[in-house]
Amino acid sequence: MQNIAGVGLGLRRELIDDYLQAEHVPDFIEVAPENWLGLGGRHAKQFAACVERTALFCHGLSLSIGGPHPLNLEFIGQIKQFLKQHQALLYSEHLSYTHDGGYLYDLLPIPMTEAAVSYVAERILKVQDILGQRLVIENVSTYVMPAAEMTEAEFVVAVLQAADCELLLDVNNVYVNSINHGSDAQAFIRAMPPERVRYLHIAGHQQISADLLIDTHGAAINDPVWELLRATYQHIGVRPTLLERDFNIPTWQQLQSELQQIQQLQQEAGDV
Template sequence: MTKFAQVDGVGLGLRRSLITQLQAPGGCDGIDFFELAPENWINLGGRYADKLRWFSDRFPFVCHGLSLNLGGQDPLDFKLLADIKAFLRTHNVKCYSEHLSFCGHQGLLYDLLPIPFTQEAVVHVAERIRVVQDYLEQPIAVENISYYLAPSQELSELAFINAVLQEANCQLMLDINNVYVNSVNHCYDAIDFLAQIPGERIAYAHIAGHADEAEDLKVDTHGAPLIEPVLNLAQHCYGQFGSIPTVLERDFNFPPLAELKLEISAVRRIQEKALVELS
């Protein structure tokens, strides 16, 4: 059985615009854990530091980084890594993940760009992941990103991801929505893709909504409700790998918290169904 991160059930991305609703009586009911980007909270003092401590004292947390630039050519930012290491320990974070992408070249680009699917890139990014793991003294998970171009492609997306996981001996943060989006945009079968994922390396999962730009073009936005095909794909994931701890991502166009909780409940129902079927 896959050894997941030390969280269970369904979590929610902690966004500052949701804090007031979450801290109201019953606001966190039905949410098992939270995820945040450490870069958005490191070194904050005052009321936001107090609010974060209110949550981390009560709930398990996972962290999902934004700017480590694992696939980039710039030197790794060890000041950022030192801050992340301290943050993970201060808040007893159960798992740290980052994007299998690059986001900087002589400075941050403020976007998550695809790493070329080449063997040279596998060696490069895997070495950087190993350095990060050694520095943090813990394994990290890398996310399969959504992408719209595949420059200098020598390997398939799947072959590239699996090669990095093997070479770096790291974990996978499986983004279910990204599998769906990429399968449409790049014309592959999402079920076949998942069949070849090493389940023993999965730490946890993401699920989110996206934008339909055209019948054959989906854009990963985290700004829309979940759709049935993505929930169906999640159900397949749980049937294949077990009840993966899953974070609902929502970054803008926030509905009332009650609507987000309905989506969390929908994910929980298919997790529970998978557990019954696997037992």
């Protein structure tokens, strides 16, 4: 599978016109395949035009890899076809669950237990067998940690090893969880096996109180998250890094400024 370096942007429909008109575009774009499956007409043509300009990563929302209900095999088959049709370079999903007899439209935490490691790994292995490629799982932001028997870092690493899958390391989620749960963000990053990290996410969040942050993807990235990204590059090396912005969408120029900040940190890390 082709490797992509550099910076990427989560492609929202509000950004498509600017993206298609831009002289220079990011090294890759990322979309949720659920938002594009089965679309035709103008939207399908726009999407095809976007994919022609740069590499495509797919980041799912509905797999519910840690959920209590059976995997939706028909849906996984649709994802496989979508990845092939659009020559997507990878497929990532959240280490959480989103389905409990109906889609919950939220990313709910998996109990961090040895039993959950085995359960989730078995489901990841099944998905990988169907897709014929490794799944890339993302560490998620959480606001409670039900029935935890191990740390989040231990849980993530155990799943990576048991399922032989890859990691989408979300730097903002690491920071959010460090505030919400009083954990050490730098220690979490250092615990991640560099050889498993396929790419990174970075985003902004909302501060509700001194000890509660909400992962909104609706604000500019703040200084502590920039510094954690710098530390991440120092630990694992430079990886493709995607800027997420889902709400309060700023101008294309403002997004370019944040992408340039990511590039600057990548260049600095590459010079070390």
